[in-house]
Amino acid sequence: xxxxSPEREVILEARNLRKEFGGLVAVEDVSGKxxxxxxxxxxxxxxxxxxxxxxxxxxxxxxxxxQIFFKGKDITHQPPYRxxxxxxxxxxxxxxxxxxxxxxxxxxxxxxAMGHDSFKLFQHASRFQRYEDRAREVIKVVGLQGxxxxxxxxxxxxxKRKLELGIxxxxxxxxxLLDEPTAGMxxxxxPELLEILQRIMARGxxxxxxxxxxxxxxxxxxxxxxxxHLGQILAEGTPQEIAANPLVQKAYLGxxxxxxxxx
Amino acid sequence: xxEKAEKRVNGxxxxxxxxxxxxxxxxxxxxxxxxxxxxxxxxSGTSVSQGATKFWQGQLIVMFIMAVYAMSYxxxxxxxxILSFGHAAFFGGGxxxxxxxxxxxxxxxxxxxxxxxxxxxxxxxxMLLAGFLLAVLVAVLLGLLFSAVSSRVKGxxxxxxxxxxxxxxxxxxxxxxxxxxxxxxxxxxxxxxxIWLNPTQFRLRFYFIALAFMLIMYLITRRIVNSPTGRVxxxxxxxxxxxRMIGYNPAVYRSIAFVTAAVIAGLAGGLYALWTMxxxxxxxxxxxxxxxxxxxxxxxxxxLIGPMLGAVLREFxxxxxxxxxxxxxxxxxxxxxxxxxxxxxxxxxGTWRLRRLELRQGWQRFLRLFKPEKE
Numbered sequence: 001x002x003x004x005s006p007e008r009e010v011i012l013e014a015r016n017l018r019k020e021f022g023g024l025v026a027v028e029d030v031s032g033k034x035x036x037x038x039x040x041x042x043x044x045x046x047x048x049x050x051x052x053x054x055x056x057x058x059x060x061x062x063x064x065x066x067q068i069f070f071k072g073k074d075i076t077h078q079p080p081y082r083x084x085x086x087x088x089x090x091x092x093x094x095x096x097x098x099x100x101x102x103x104x105x106x107x108x109x110x111x112x113a114m115g116h117d118s119f120k121l122f123q124h125a126s127r128f129q130r131y132e133d134r135a136r137e138v139i140k141v142v143g144l145q146g147x148x149x150x151x152x153x154x155x156x157x158x159x160k161r162k163l164e165l166g167i168x169x170x171x172x173x174x175x176x177l178l179d180e181p182t183a184g185m186x187x188x189x190x191p192e193l194l195e196i197l198q199r200i201m202a203r204g205x206x207x208x209x210x211x212x213x214x215x216x217x218x219x220x221x222x223x224x225x226x227x228x229h230l231g232q233i234l235a236e237g238t239p240q241e242i243a244a245n246p247l248v249q250k251a252y253l254g255x256x257x258x259x260x261x262x263x
Numbered sequence: 264x265x266e267k268a269e270k271r272v273n274g275x276x277x278x279x280x281x282x283x284x285x286x287x288x289x290x291x292x293x294x295x296x297x298x299x300x301x302x303x304x305x306x307s308g309t310s311v312s313q314g315a316t317k318f319w320q321g322q323l324i325v326m327f328i329m330a331v332y333a334m335s336y337x338x339x340x341x342x343x344x345i346l347s348f349g350h351a352a353f354f355g356g357g358x359x360x361x362x363x364x365x366x367x368x369x370x371x372x373x374x375x376x377x378x379x380x381x382x383x384x385x386x387x388x389x390m391l392l393a394g395f396l397l398a399v400l401v402a403v404l405l406g407l408l409f410s411a412v413s414s415r416v417k418g419x420x421x422x423x424x425x426x427x428x429x430x431x432x433x434x435x436x437x438x439x440x441x442x443x444x445x446x447x448x449x450x451x452x453x454x455x456x457x458i459w460l461n462p463t464q465f466r467l468r469f470y471f472i473a474l475a476f477m478l479i480m481y482l483i484t485r486r487i488v489n490s491p492t493g494r495v496x497x498x499x500x501x502x503x504x505x506x507r508m509i510g511y512n513p514a515v516y517r518s519i520a521f522v523t524a525a526v527i528a529g530l531a532g533g534l535y536a537l538w539t540m541x542x543x544x545x546x547x548x549x550x551x552x553x554x555x556x557x558x559x560x561x562x563x564x565x566x567l568i569g570p571m572l573g574a575v576l577r578e579f580x581x582x583x584x585x586x587x588x589x590x591x592x593x594x595x596x597x598x599x600x601x602x603x604x605x606x607x608x609x610x611x612x613g614t615w616r617l618r619r620l621e622l623r624q625g626w627q628r629f630l631r632l633f634k635p636e637k638e
Contacts, residue, residue, distance in 0.1 A: 096505050098498055099501065109494060109506075113509050122486055171510055
């Protein structure tokens, strides 16, 4: 996951990360860096180990070996709920929201988690207007205006994906880890989501790590791309370098292109 | 804006009147309960403190206390999504704390200290408060114990562990090793309740105390479920893993839910010990836990008011079914319960709220048919 810009600040770093499931090595000693304020994509065919790598980076799974550093600090064995408070947010490949709560409450809860009012048992939640304000602001960023009072389970699939993004964004993370945010989306919905990602990047203070298998999608928006294959890093670089890389062209674009689901 | 809505805004009443209009249902129930002994006495021609009036005051006192107990269980099951089978331990723990304290400790203190104000010994009052404090303390400890032991298991295992711990408390309350203190199987009887609170002599006074207790506990619990913490409880019920990923530690919030529910149940147990002037192993039994579950499901979990209504219904039916069917009444009650679950799966209050919402939406759709769209 190294780019060619040594002057840039490293926000997330993996050192010799390894994950084994029984005899299967899903991620094999992966090292790399993610630079602050960039959009970094991890691509690869199904089974390349990208989701496992993603789960290691976001703290959902403990690695078999290796370390993860966030802004220079070792966070390898921290519980996931603490990661959020340090500025690491993640979204899920399978939509993971609060189905029976309203859109507003879904995001308001995430905003409330960042404050220090969650242990106030004897005050009414409506007294804490700032969380609701924050939630409405986030709703605007992800483009769910007008749907605030709707129960999350009644949203369309694309809207649920946006809500998922909103829940993560409400925590105001420095780095957003997105696991296939376009999974299950129709091709008309994808550009809308890319627009949201670009809107977030345009603020200039966020880093996005994107796991995708649609190569066409990441080419246009990524600053850096890491290509994974069989648990290892096959190639890294800017989209141009990746496109020009003979190894990627041969192994990935050529032989494996059909597996990618790219159109 | 529609004509009707405009009228509503223009015709807005003063703040207190508006509040009364908004909460007229609840207020009517409270006023009705306050007036109940007098109206009942008037209708049945008996004095307020005698005969049928007195008997029904007693029935209602039990309903009030059970309503609080059922409501405390709703905080766990209905709001946080915790299905615990040891809830009677909290209720019984509070009852035993109160009874043990009043039997073994309080008399020693009140015999040596007398602070008379009028005809009331203030020392008695202080001992009573200390008894409730002790009940709270026991409940907090039990709540922490339950959440600590059960925090690592889920689903059926969680239910089994809470059941096991509930039974452990039950066995402790029956243990012959402590027969001098607890009375073992027999339990503690004739607990020396202050004379001015004697439920036989001052039934009406006890009725109002129990009513006030229920109302205060309801207001507190309603505030808790609407607090920032309560919102996290609901989120845990909906999707625990997501709660973790947005930055809450669910284990902490589950413990808070356990302890709060335990304290409320413990206070109800303490008052129940005063009412029966006893503490018996039946107050820690799993049958009482199942009762909390039945009351909750009858009334509708996750609504607070539902389980309270369920408790009232359960006590009411229990009384009449026993009269009509004798000792076999639970059999009839069981059939009724099954029918209720089949036809009202969200309980009485839960189903009513759903229907009301559907009706209101249907009515709005109906009205829209006749109204031109306006911005």
